[in-house]
Amino acid sequence: MKLRYLVLLLGLTIGTFTSCRKYLDIPPKNIIQDKDIFSGEKGMQLYLSLMYSKMPFEDFKYSPARGFFDDWLVTPGTNEGSSIGRDAGGAMTSEGWARNGPYWTMAFSLLRDANYLLKNLPKYKSNFTDAEFRDYIGEAYFARAMVFYALAKRYGGVPLVTNVLEYPKYPAAKLEVPRSSEEETWNQVLADFDSAIAYLPEVSPVRGYSNKYVALSFKSEAMLFAACVAKYNKITGLGQKTKVRVIGFNPNTAMAASKKYFEEAYKAARSVIKSGRYALYMKEWAPNDKEAQYKNMVDMFFDISSPENIYLKEYQYPYTAHGYDAYNIPRQLMGGNGYSAGNCPTLDFVELFDGIPKNPDGTIKVFDDRGKYLLFDHVTDIFANAEPRLRAYVIFPGDNFKGQVIEIRRGIYTGSVVNGIDPLRTVNGVTDYSISGPANYNQVDAYTGNGAFMGKKVLFLSQSGTQHETVTLADGTVMNAGGKSGPFTSDRTGAITGFTVRKFLDPNLPQSLVLEGHSTQPFPLMRYAEVLLNAAEAAAELILAGESTFEGDDLQAVANQAITDIRRRAGADPLTGLATLDTIRKERKKELAFENKILWDIRRWRTQHSDKLNGSTQQDGAYYRGLYPFYSTKANKYFFDAGIEESRKLFRFTEQDYYFLIPPGEVAKSPVIDQQPGR
Numbered sequence: 001m002k003l004r005y006l007v008l009l010l011g012l013t014i015g016t017f018t019s020c021r022k023y024l025d026i027p028p029k030n031i032i033q034d035k036d037i038f039s040g041e042k043g044m045q046l047y048l049s050l051m052y053s054k055m056p057f058e059d060f061k062y063s064p065a066r067g068f069f070d071d072w073l074v075t076p077g078t079n080e081g082s083s084i085g086r087d088a089g090g091a092m093t094s095e096g097w098a099r100n101g102p103y104w105t106m107a108f109s110l111l112r113d114a115n116y117l118l119k120n121l122p123k124y125k126s127n128f129t130d131a132e133f134r135d136y137i138g139e140a141y142f143a144r145a146m147v148f149y150a151l152a153k154r155y156g157g158v159p160l161v162t163n164v165l166e167y168p169k170y171p172a173a174k175l176e177v178p179r180s181s182e183e184e185t186w187n188q189v190l191a192d193f194d195s196a197i198a199y200l201p202e203v204s205p206v207r208g209y210s211n212k213y214v215a216l217s218f219k220s221e222a223m224l225f226a227a228c229v230a231k232y233n234k235i236t237g238l239g240q241k242t243k244v245r246v247i248g249f250n251p252n253t254a255m256a257a258s259k260k261y262f263e264e265a266y267k268a269a270r271s272v273i274k275s276g277r278y279a280l281y282m283k284e285w286a287p288n289d290k291e292a293q294y295k296n297m298v299d300m301f302f303d304i305s306s307p308e309n310i311y312l313k314e315y316q317y318p319y320t321a322h323g324y325d326a327y328n329i330p331r332q333l334m335g336g337n338g339y340s341a342g343n344c345p346t347l348d349f350v351e352l353f354d355g356i357p358k359n360p361d362g363t364i365k366v367f368d369d370r371g372k373y374l375l376f377d378h379v380t381d382i383f384a385n386a387e388p389r390l391r392a393y394v395i396f397p398g399d400n401f402k403g404q405v406i407e408i409r410r411g412i413y414t415g416s417v418v419n420g421i422d423p424l425r426t427v428n429g430v431t432d433y434s435i436s437g438p439a440n441y442n443q444v445d446a447y448t449g450n451g452a453f454m455g456k457k458v459l460f461l462s463q464s465g466t467q468h469e470t471v472t473l474a475d476g477t478v479m480n481a482g483g484k485s486g487p488f489t490s491d492r493t494g495a496i497t498g499f500t501v502r503k504f505l506d507p508n509l510p511q512s513l514v515l516e517g518h519s520t521q522p523f524p525l526m527r528y529a530e531v532l533l534n535a536a537e538a539a540a541e542l543i544l545a546g547e548s549t550f551e552g553d554d555l556q557a558v559a560n561q562a563i564t565d566i567r568r569r570a571g572a573d574p575l576t577g578l579a580t581l582d583t584i585r586k587e588r589k590k591e592l593a594f595e596n597k598i599l600w601d602i603r604r605w606r607t608q609h610s611d612k613l614n615g616s617t618q619q620d621g622a623y624y625r626g627l628y629p630f631y632s633t634k635a636n637k638y639f640f641d642a643g644i645e646e647s648r649k650l651f652r653f654t655e656q657d658y659y660f661l662i663p664p665g666e667v668a669k670s671p672v673i674d675q676q677p678g679r
Contacts, residue, residue, distance in 0.1 A: 239674025372420025
C-alpha cells in the first residue's frame with residue numbers, strides 16, 4: 001500500500017524562494033517536533049490522545065451501516081437479529097456507506113501513529129521512567145493489534161505495515177505493501193496482542209488507557225474470531241496479482257491453526273479470570289428476587305465502579321456526548337429532535353429468554369389448543385415470569401420507564417369473544433402468517449369487514465402517532481386504537497416490533513435533554529461477562545477438538561461454571577446438563593445483545609447466511625418477527641399476535657459477504673493490492 005503524506009508549510013510567503021532558501025533548514029516554530037512530544041508525560045498524553053481518538057472502538061458512535069465515529073441514528077443490535085432499526089434496513093455487507101468510507105482507508109493513519117511511536121520513542125527513553133516507557137510501548141502494540149484485528153475480521157488478509165513508510169525517502173516500490181495471507185494477518189494480531197500484554201502494566205496509569213488485562217481480554221475475543229474462521233469458513237481464494245491466499249486458510253493446515261487460536265483464546269480469558277481483579281456485577285442482586293435482579297442488570301451499565309468493567313468508553317457533554325437516548329427512547333417520551341424507537345428488539349430475540357410461555361418449538365405461545373388467542377387480564381401478564389435480564393434489555397408493552405407506563409398497543413378488537421378470538425391475519429377467510437400473508441392489519445378481515453365478519457368492522461387501528469381511530473368503551477372512556485408508543489401502520493417512530501430497547505437508556509436523563517449529542521452514559525467495550533463466555537466457548541471448542549483438559553483445567557467444568565454464573569446473575573433458569581457449544585452461543589446472544597458483539601459472532605461462526613429464520617435463510621432473504629398487543633373490549637382483556645414484523649424489512653446476506661470489498665480505488669491504483677477473489 002502506498003501512503004502519501006502532504007506537508008503544508010505556512011508563513012513562507014514573504015520574498016522569493018531564492019531569498020528564503022537559507023532558512024528552510026530551520027524547523028518551523030509552529031510545528032511540534034519529536035523532541036517536544038517525546039520529552040515527557042504531557043507530550044505523551046497528547047500523542048496517546050490522538051491515537052485513542054482513532055481507535056476502532058465499536059461504541060455508541062459506531063454502526064455497521066455508517067461505520068466509525070458517526071453518531072447519527074446509532075442503534076446497536078440491528079443487523080445481528082437482536083433488533084430491527086427503523087433506518088438501518090437489512091443486514092449490511094459493508095460499512096460506512098454514508099460519511100466516512102470503509103474502515104480500510106481509516107486504519108492506516110492509526111497504524112502509522114503506532115509504528116512511529118515504536119520506532120522513535122526508544123530514542124528518548126531517558127526522558128521516562130522504565131514503567132512509563134514500557135507502558136507507552138505497550139500502548140503502541142495494543143493500538144496496532146486493534147487495527148489489524150479490525151481489518152482482519154472485515155477483509156481477511158491485509159497489508160502488514162509494521163514499520164513507518166517514509167515518503168519520499170523510500171522508493172515507490174517499497175511503499176507498496178501487498179496483502180498478506182489471512183493466516184499471516186491473524187498471526188500478526190496474535191503477536192501484537194502478546195507484545196502489548198508483555199509491556200502494559202496490570203493497572204492503567206491513566207483512566208481510559210489500556211492495561212495488561214484489557215489486552216488479554218481483547219486477545220481472547222480476537223483469537224476466537226481467528227479460530228472460527230479457520231474452522232468454519234468455506235470460502236478461500238488467492239489474489240490475482242500476488243497469488244497469496246488473501247481470504248481463508250490453507251485447507252491442509254486450517255484445523256491445526258484453529259486449535260492453536262482456540263488455545264490462545266482460552267489462555268487469555270483464563271488469565272483474566274484467574275487474576276481475581278474482575279467479577280460479575282452483583283451489587284443489587286438478591287436470590288429469588290426478580291425485581292432486585294432486574295434492577296441490578298439495569299444499573300450495572302451506569303455504575304462506573306462496577307467490578308465487571310474491564311474497559312469502558314466514557315463520554316462527556318458537550319465535547320464527546322452521544323445520542324443513544326434520543327434515537328432509542330419510546331415514542332411517548334420522544335425528545336425535541338423528533339427521533340424515537342430506532343432500535344426495536346425482535347420477537348426472535350425475545351424468544352431466546354426463559355420464563356415466557358412457549359410452544360414445543362420454542363416460539364411464544366399466543367394461541368390455546370383450539371387455535372384461539374390466549375387472553376390476559378393485563379398486557380404485562382405474558383411476561384410476568386420472564387427472566388429479569390430480558391426486562392433489563394427490552395421494554396415490554398405496559399412496562400414502566402421514567403415513571404410512565406409505556407403504552408404499546410397495536411389495536412382494539414370489538415368483536416365477539418363467546419367462542420374465542422380467531423387468528424387476525426386472515427384475509428377472505430384464509431389465515432396466513434407467512435411472508436405471503438397480509439403485510440398490515442388494515443388488510444385483514446376483522447378490519448375490512450370481509451369474510452366471516454359480513455361487512456362489520458371489528459378491528460380498529462392507528463395510522464400514526466397523531467392519526468388514531470378511536471373506540472368508546474362501556475364506561476364512556478374514549479380509547480385510541482394504538483398505544484402512545486405505537487406500533488402504527490405508517491409511522492415508524494413507534495415500536496415496530498411491539499418492543500423498544502431498554503438496555504443503556506438513561507432513566508435519569510431529563511426529558512428536556514433527550515436530544516442528539518446530550519447522552520453521556522458509558523459504553524462497555526469489554527466486560528467480565530464476555531471474558532467468561534470467551535473462556536466457555538474456547539473450552540467447548542477444544543472439547544470438540546478432542547481435549548478434556550488444558551493447562552490443568554477441566555474444560556467442561558470451566559464452561560459449566562461460566563454459564564452457571566452468568567445465568568444465575570441474569571435470573572434465568574438454572575443450567576441443566578452440560579454447557580454445550582450451542583448453549584454457550586445462545587447465552588452470548590442474550591448476554592451481549594446491543595453491544596456490537598453478536599453481529600461479529602454470527603459472522604465468525606459463519607452462520608449469518610445459513611441459519612433458518614422463520615423458514616428462510618438470509619442467503620435467500622429472511623424476515624424477523626414481532627409481537628403485537630391488542631385489547632378486546634368485550635373480554636376486557638389483552639391478547640397478542642405473533643408474526644413477521646409489519647415493516648417487512650428484508651435481511652439478505654450471502655456467504656461471500658463475510659469478506660468486505662477492498663475499496664475499488666485502492667485496488668485500481670496499486671500494482672500489488674488484490675481485490676477479494678471472485679468479486
